[in-house]
Amino acid sequence: MIPVNEFRNIATEQNPRFRVLKPWWDVFSEYLCIAMLMIGVFGCTVQLTQEKISCLPDRISGTSHEDIDCNHLRQPRLNQSPWEHVFGRKNDLDIHQYIFINSFCYERAVHWYGKFFPYLVVIHTMIFMVASSFWFKFPGTSSKIELFVTILGKCFDSPWTTRAISELSEDRQEEQTVTWRKNNAQRPSAVECPDGEVKSAIFIRTMSVVSNTGKNALESEPATSVLDKKEGEQAKALFEKVRKFRTHVEEADLLYIMYILQTSLKVLKFAIITIYSVALVPNIEIVVTCIVPPHLTGFSVFCCNHNKAHLFSKLAYCYICFVGVYGLLCIYSLYWLFHRPLKVYSFEQVRLETGINDIPDVKNDFAFLLHLSDQYDALYSKRFAVFLSEVSESRLGQVNLNLEWPIKKLRTRLSRNASNRLELHLFMLPGLPDTVFELQEVESLKLEVISNVTIPATVIQLIALQELSLIHCPAKLQLAAFTHLRDNLKVLRITFESLEQLPMWMYTLQSLEELHLSGPLTSELSRSTMLDTLRELKNLRVLMIHSKLTKIPSSVADVAGHLLKLRVHNSGGKLQAFSSLRKLVNLATLELMACELERLPSAMFSLANLQELDLKENRLTTVEEILSLQHCRRLNTLRLWHNSIAYMPEDISKLRSLETLDLSWNKIRRLPPRLCYCTRLRLLDLSHNQLTSLPPEIGILQSLWHFSVAYNSLEVLPDELFSCKRLRTLDLGNNSIALLSARVGNLAHLVTLELKGNRLESLPMEIADCSFLKLTGLIVEDSLLDTLPSDVKHRMSER
Numbered sequence: 001m002i003p004v005n006e007f008r009n010i011a012t013e014q015n016p017r018f019r020v021l022k023p024w025w026d027v028f029s030e031y032l033c034i035a036m037l038m039i040g041v042f043g044c045t046v047q048l049t050q051e052k053i054s055c056l057p058d059r060i061s062g063t064s065h066e067d068i069d070c071n072h073l074r075q076p077r078l079n080q081s082p083w084e085h086v087f088g089r090k091n092d093l094d095i096h097q098y099i100f101i102n103s104f105c106y107e108r109a110v111h112w113y114g115k116f117f118p119y120l121v122v123i124h125t126m127i128f129m130v131a132s133s134f135w136f137k138f139p140g141t142s143s144k145i146e147l148f149v150t151i152l153g154k155c156f157d158s159p160w161t162t163r164a165i166s167e168l169s170e171d172r173q174e175e176q177t178v179t180w181r182k183n184n185a186q187r188p189s190a191v192e193c194p195d196g197e198v199k200s201a202i203f204i205r206t207m208s209v210v211s212n213t214g215k216n217a218l219e220s221e222p223a224t225s226v227l228d229k230k231e232g233e234q235a236k237a238l239f240e241k242v243r244k245f246r247t248h249v250e251e252a253d254l255l256y257i258m259y260i261l262q263t264s265l266k267v268l269k270f271a272i273i274t275i276y277s278v279a280l281v282p283n284i285e286i287v288v289t290c291i292v293p294p295h296l297t298g299f300s301v302f303c304c305n306h307n308k309a310h311l312f313s314k315l316a317y318c319y320i321c322f323v324g325v326y327g328l329l330c331i332y333s334l335y336w337l338f339h340r341p342l343k344v345y346s347f348e349q350v351r352l353e354t355g356i357n358d359i360p361d362v363k364n365d366f367a368f369l370l371h372l373s374d375q376y377d378a379l380y381s382k383r384f385a386v387f388l389s390e391v392s393e394s395r396l397g398q399v400n401l402n403l404e405w406p407i408k409k410l411r412t413r414l415s416r417n418a419s420n421r422l423e424l425h426l427f428m429l430p431g432l433p434d435t436v437f438e439l440q441e442v443e444s445l446k447l448e449v450i451s452n453v454t455i456p457a458t459v460i461q462l463i464a465l466q467e468l469s470l471i472h473c474p475a476k477l478q479l480a481a482f483t484h485l486r487d488n489l490k491v492l493r494i495t496f497e498s499l500e501q502l503p504m505w506m507y508t509l510q511s512l513e514e515l516h517l518s519g520p521l522t523s524e525l526s527r528s529t530m531l532d533t534l535r536e537l538k539n540l541r542v543l544m545i546h547s548k549l550t551k552i553p554s555s556v557a558d559v560a561g562h563l564l565k566l567r568v569h570n571s572g573g574k575l576q577a578f579s580s581l582r583k584l585v586n587l588a589t590l591e592l593m594a595c596e597l598e599r600l601p602s603a604m605f606s607l608a609n610l611q612e613l614d615l616k617e618n619r620l621t622t623v624e625e626i627l628s629l630q631h632c633r634r635l636n637t638l639r640l641w642h643n644s645i646a647y648m649p650e651d652i653s654k655l656r657s658l659e660t661l662d663l664s665w666n667k668i669r670r671l672p673p674r675l676c677y678c679t680r681l682r683l684l685d686l687s688h689n690q691l692t693s694l695p696p697e698i699g700i701l702q703s704l705w706h707f708s709v710a711y712n713s714l715e716v717l718p719d720e721l722f723s724c725k726r727l728r729t730l731d732l733g734n735n736s737i738a739l740l741s742a743r744v745g746n747l748a749h750l751v752t753l754e755l756k757g758n759r760l761e762s763l764p765m766e767i768a769d770c771s772f773l774k775l776t777g778l779i780v781e782d783s784l785l786d787t788l789p790s791d792v793k794h795r796m797s798e799r
Contacts, residue, residue: 023375043118057299105290111283135258160235232400255365270327345370405433467491518546551577567591578603600625612637627651653677699723745769754779
């Protein structure tokens with residue numbers, strides 16, 4: 001036989017951690033199963049170790065059977081032994097015949113319930129045990145249960161939950177203390193503070209301790225209050241597991257249905273066992289009558305004593321009582337399943353106790369599992385709730401981030417940006433380290449692809465901060481941070497994917513001088529700009545928009561009185577309406593790039609203060625309206641590069657104030673001679689065109705510093721070009737020039753000369769007369785450089 005302790009091990013063989021999913025009625029049911037199993041095992045032991053039945057003949061063979069029974073043995077006369085009439089008779093039976101009759105009568109006369117009762121008890125109990133643990137072993141539910149119990153155990157043992165609950169408890173105690181002091185304001189020790197001030201955010205101490213490692217703040221906190229890096233990473237991984245498990249388990253009710261099925265099965269089993277047991281227990285009789293064929297022993301009637309009937313009868317009634325209690329527990333379990341709202345588990349009580357308001361309610365199987373664990377110990381759900389809170393997760397992420405990015409590591413990321421500001425560039429981090437705000441020398445903060453950024457009040461420590469870049473990085477501000485940035489921020493760059501990512505605080509930065517926006521500013525439904533008013537940006541001087549607009553945003557007019565530079569990069573979309581430009585009376589620089597312009601917009605001709613005009617990457621083929629630009633009397637820079645302009649009109653000579661003219665990357669074949677009457681030109685770029693010659697009037701440009709005709713089809717250079725004695729950069733590369741005039745030596749201020757990609761066979765020795773031209777500034781093929789005398793090369797290399 002199997003010992004009782006082994007049966008108990010079978011009953012509790014499943015993972016002992018599963019006890020968190022066993023409410024009190026299931027635990028009580030297990031103890032009842034153990035008691036019933038002990039009854040069955042005890043009955044089986046008695047059945048196998050003792051004589052089953054003892055039989056004696058009641059009448060001599062030949063007596064009529066109709067009048068034969070053993071009632072006189074059950075009810076003997078007064079002062080007479082029930083076996084007196086037998087003992088006085090001679091039966092002549094030996095021991096083997098009695099053994100045979102005992103076996104024969106046990107099989108034929110004893111009721112089957114009396115014979116197999118202990119085995120039935122064992123079988124029934126085993127079925128109860130299997131039914132109770134079925135959902136722990138069923139393939140569709142066991143993996144979910146195992147994962148839930150594992151995660152729940154890790155949540156319970158995690159140092160993070162211990163810290164969270166203890167600090168929340170301290171916060172609530174402080175809140176109660178402040179409330180008590182406010183209610184007792186007449187006392188000298190009372191403290192006045194706003195209601196919102198007493199509700200500190202979760203784990204404020206954690207953040208302050210970690211961000212001030214090595215300072216006095218660390219000394220004031222116990223050493224155990226700071227998570228080490230390994231514990232923080234483990235807690236962070238646990239947050240991710242909880243999120244995935246919640247997503248997976250909230251989709252179905254399989255666990256809930258399986259628990260209902262197994263409980264219903266136990267109730268059905270209880271009903272069947274109770275009914276037939278109560279009906280059959282009276283059949284366990286102590287004395288039974290056995291009819292035996294007379295030719296076997298000479299006797300036809302035997303009166304038999306069922307030795308264990310009295311014991312089995314008592315055990316059966318005791319077993320029925322246990323089954324009855326077990327059934328009542330199952331019925332209560334069904335009542336609990338259908339009466340309680342197990343579809344949803346609300347953490348309302350936990351939210352009230354902890355102050356964590358963002359703990360989400362859970363549904364379906366997840367809710368059912370939490371209801372079961374709550375029956376075991378309510379503290380489990382409270383500790384588990386910490387890992388469902390986004391605030392808690394973000395705080396933990398902040399702790400890990402601070403440990404991963406100390407100040408020394410951040411200083412290695414400092415560099416100078418294009419504006420010569422000391423910049424800290426952080427890319428694809430899970431958050432913003434608090435240690436960033438201890439680098440007081442930072443002038444520019446660039447945050448790229450960082451989600452859920454909240455700039456804290458500690459940004460006031462960055463006293464040199466003037467520039468902030470948010471590239472696909474929606475950011476929120478605390479009140480103190482907003483005040484600091486409003487009064488000190490000069491440059492703001494924002495790259496976004498939707499209008500919702502544009503921060504509203506952007507429109508209130510009163511000290512902002514430059515605003516760079518890159519993202520969709522147009523509603524696809526209304527096709528109208530969605531940029532809010534810029535009226536509060538009273539110091540805005542530069543506005544740069546990289547989007548896909550149909551018209552200049554009307555909000556630009558809000559800063560018309562002080563805006564000096566406007567750039568619109570339209571990403572290939574056609575810009576059609578320019579009415580807002582007329583209001584920018586003080587605009588000095590206008591850049592309309594990739595706007596699909598086919599002609600010069602008339603709105604820009606009224607910009608009397610315009611100094612720079614850049615129309616890069618448009619669809620200009622002709623600029624006949626260029627004469628109207630003479631109304632922009634201060635225009636000194638005109639860039640028409642990367643278009644499809646075939647020729648320049650003679651009217652360009654009217655733009656007398658031009659100092660920079662960029663016509664590169666066009667299709668110009670002939671340069672109008674009157675262009676050279678723009679005598680103030682200092683930079684003229686005609687590269688990447690289709691020029692075959694240059695007019696002799698090029699020599700009029702005596703103010704020219706930079707001249708580029710690279711990537712054209714020039715074969716001959718006019719000698720007048722070498723009379724432009726102020727030239728410092730001359731780019732003649734990638735043409736078809738076969739001879740370089742010796743007059744190149746007249747260019748005394750030449751610093752860079754590029755001749756690479758031509759058909760030159762030699763270089764004039766007079767090139768050494770260019771006193772500022774070094775050998776490194778001469779860009780030619782090595783073979784061509786070797787044609788120069790060694791003394792010439794030596795003189796140029798020593799400059």
